[in-house]
Each structure stands twice: as structure tokens, then as C-alpha cells.
Amino acid sequence: MFSYRHAFHAGNHADVLKHITLMATLRHLMLKETGIHLIDTHAGAGLYRLDGDYAEKGGEAQDGIVKLMAAMRPTEGQPAESTPAIDDYLDLVADFNPSGSLRVYPGSPFVMHRLMREASRDRLKLFELHPTDGKTLSGNVAQLEAGRSITVAREDGFEGLRPMLPPPPGAGGSRRALVLIDPSYEIKSDYHRVSACIQESIKRFPTGCYLVWYPVIPRPEAHDLPRRLRTLSQQAQRPWLHATLAIGQRPDMEINERPGLTASGMFVINPPHTLKATLQASLPLLLKVLGRGRGQAQSVESGG
Numbered sequence: 001m002f003s004y005r006h007a008f009h010a011g012n013h014a015d016v017l018k019h020i021t022l023m024a025t026l027r028h029l030m031l032k033e034t035g036i037h038l039i040d041t042h043a044g045a046g047l048y049r050l051d052g053d054y055a056e057k058g059g060e061a062q063d064g065i066v067k068l069m070a071a072m073r074p075t076e077g078q079p080a081e082s083t084p085a086i087d088d089y090l091d092l093v094a095d096f097n098p099s100g101s102l103r104v105y106p107g108s109p110f111v112m113h114r115l116m117r118e119a120s121r122d123r124l125k126l127f128e129l130h131p132t133d134g135k136t137l138s139g140n141v142a143q144l145e146a147g148r149s150i151t152v153a154r155e156d157g158f159e160g161l162r163p164m165l166p167p168p169p170g171a172g173g174s175r176r177a178l179v180l181i182d183p184s185y186e187i188k189s190d191y192h193r194v195s196a197c198i199q200e201s202i203k204r205f206p207t208g209c210y211l212v213w214y215p216v217i218p219r220p221e222a223h224d225l226p227r228r229l230r231t232l233s234q235q236a237q238r239p240w241l242h243a244t245l246a247i248g249q250r251p252d253m254e255i256n257e258r259p260g261l262t263a264s265g266m267f268v269i270n271p272p273h274t275l276k277a278t279l280q281a282s283l284p285l286l287l288k289v290l291g292r293g294r295g296q297a298q299s300v301e302s303g304g
């Protein structure tokens with residue numbers, strides 16, 4: 001356990017899908033006045049250096065945010081076609097890189113923080129179990145001087161979520177929460193823990209908005225997870241949305257080379273009604289830029 005460090009993967013195609021989906025969801029939820037509880041059960045370190053040792057080893061951002069930014073915000077020539085949701089995401093990443101060159105990638109805690117409203121109406125709770133990343137996260141969050149509106153717990157996020165649901169009522173009495181569940185799946189039991197956590201969470205708080213990221217890999221548990229989440233949503237009579245992005249294999253891959261992660265999915269329970277159209281417009285354009293070869297595909301389906 002604990003060999004996973006998100007710094008190797010920050011800004012890759014999976015982060016692009018995850019963070020665009022997260023932002024589009026949050027933008028919609030933020031249209032309503034009442035404050036909202038944002039919970040990130042697997043927060044990571046918060047900020048990542050794209051020019052650091054970790055990132056350079058895998059260079060995964062090259063086939064993610066770096067390629068996307070270069071295509072959609074070129075220094076010369078015509079930009080590739082975009083959508084408001086992709087632009088919103090690129091603007092946010094660009095804000096972390098005022099010099100113009102991509103050096104820093106904001107993880108989910110910083111994506112969420114940027115979208116929170118003034119006057120402490122919203123609360124952000126972050127869980128991170130890795131001792132080093134937990135410490136880095138606490139340090140990064142301290143710099144925000146956000147006071148009580150953001151808290152970091154170096155605890156198990158699955159366990160920590162339970163007592164937070166249902167969230168306390170905001171002004172006007174309504175209870176609102178968005179939960180991002182983004183494990184590293186380095187241990188097989190994470191798949192089961194995600195579905196058990198969703199099952200219990202929608203029982204405790206049926207109207208919460210739950211976003212689950214998962215890797216699309218040839219492993220039975222990974223195939224089963226979105227099916228299981230769909231069944232749980234249907235049983236609880238909650239609407240759901242399932243989006244996948246597969247960038248395909250690199251055409252120059254050697255025969256014995258491992259392809260790395262080429263595809264991932266986001267499963268959203270109680271998605272905003274606008275999310276499907278937003279992703280249906282955005283994913284084909286993302287694939288046009290990020291698609292590499294055999295196996296590239298995208299999909300958005302919903303129900304409930």
C-alpha cells in the first residue's frame with residue numbers, strides 16, 4: 001500500500017475528464033444561493049509541479065493538460081474547437097500558471113476551492129491518508145488562509161465520510177453536499193469499498209451529488225464498478241450519468257511495452273440536468289485533441 005503518488009499522474013487524460021466533470025457539476029450547483037458541503041474523500045497533495053521529478057518520470061500530463069492547452073490556447077495558429085466547459089477548466093489551470101508556461105497543476109482540492117463562494121457559505125473537507133501527501137496538502141491549504149471553511153483530515157476518506165452525511169442544514173434549512181470519491185485503486189478492495197460507500201451514502205443522504213472516478217482497465221472489479229453503481233442508483237431511484245474517455249494506445253508503442261492507463265470513467269449520482277449536454281459537447285472535442293490511436297473512444301450515458 002501507499003506506493004501510489006498522484007504526482008506521477010497529475011494532469012493526465014484521467015484528470016482532464018475528472019476535473020472538467022467536477023467543474024461543470026460544481027458550476028451548476030453554485031447557481032443556488034444556499035451553501036454547500038464539498039467533500040473530497042481522496043484528496044491527494046492539492047498542487048503538483050508539472051516540471052518536477054515525479055511528473056517528468058511518467059510525463060503523463062504531456063498526453064493530458066499539456067496537449068490540450070497547446071491545442072486550444074496555441075501561441076500561434078488557430079486554436080482547436082472548444083466548449084465553455086473546456087474553456088472554464090483551461091482558464092482555471094491557466095490561473096495557476098501566470099507566467100504562461102505550464103508548471104503547476106491544481107488537484108481536486110484546489111479546483112473545488114476556486115469555485116467556492118465568498119462569505120464562508122461553502123465548506124470543503126479533504127481526506128488524505130498518505131502521510132507525505134497529507135502533510136503537503138495541509139501545507140498547501142494553509143497558504144490559502146481560508147480559515148474554517150477548509151479542513152484537512154489525514155484519515156481514511158471512506159470512514160471519514162460516514163459521519164458527515166447528511167450534512168448540516170445551511171441558511172434556509174436545506175442540506176447540500178457534493179462528494180468526490182477518487183481512490184487510487186492500488187488495492188483491489190477499493191472497488192468494493194467505493195460501492196459499499198455509495199450504497200451507504202445514498203441511504204444516509206439520498207439527494208447528495210456523488211462523483212466517482214474509476215480506471216477502465218482489464219480487471220473484473222473495474223468492469224463491474226460502473227454496473228454496480230448504476231444498479232445502486234436505480235435501486236435508490238436516483239438519476240445517474242456515466243462518462244468515459246479512452247485516448248487509445250500510442251501508435252509508437254513497443255510490442256512488450258505496457259500501455260499505462262489509456263481510459264477512465266466518471267460515474268455521477270444526482271448529476272445536474274445540464275451535465276449530460278455539457279459532456280456530450282465536450283468529450284468528442286477532447287478526444288480530437290487527446291486521442292492517440294487504437295482504442296480511442298468516448299461515451300456519455302444517463303438514466304433515472
Ligand code: SAM
Pocket residue numbers: 004005006018040041042043044045046106107108109127128129130133155156157158182183184
Ligand atoms: N482527488 C485528487 C485529484 O483529483 O487531484 C487525486 C487523488 S489520488 C487519485 C488518490 C489519493 O487517495 C492518493 O493521494 C492516496 O494517497 C489517497 N488515498 C488512498 N487511500 C485512501 C483512503 N482510504 N483515504 C483517504 N485517502 C486515500
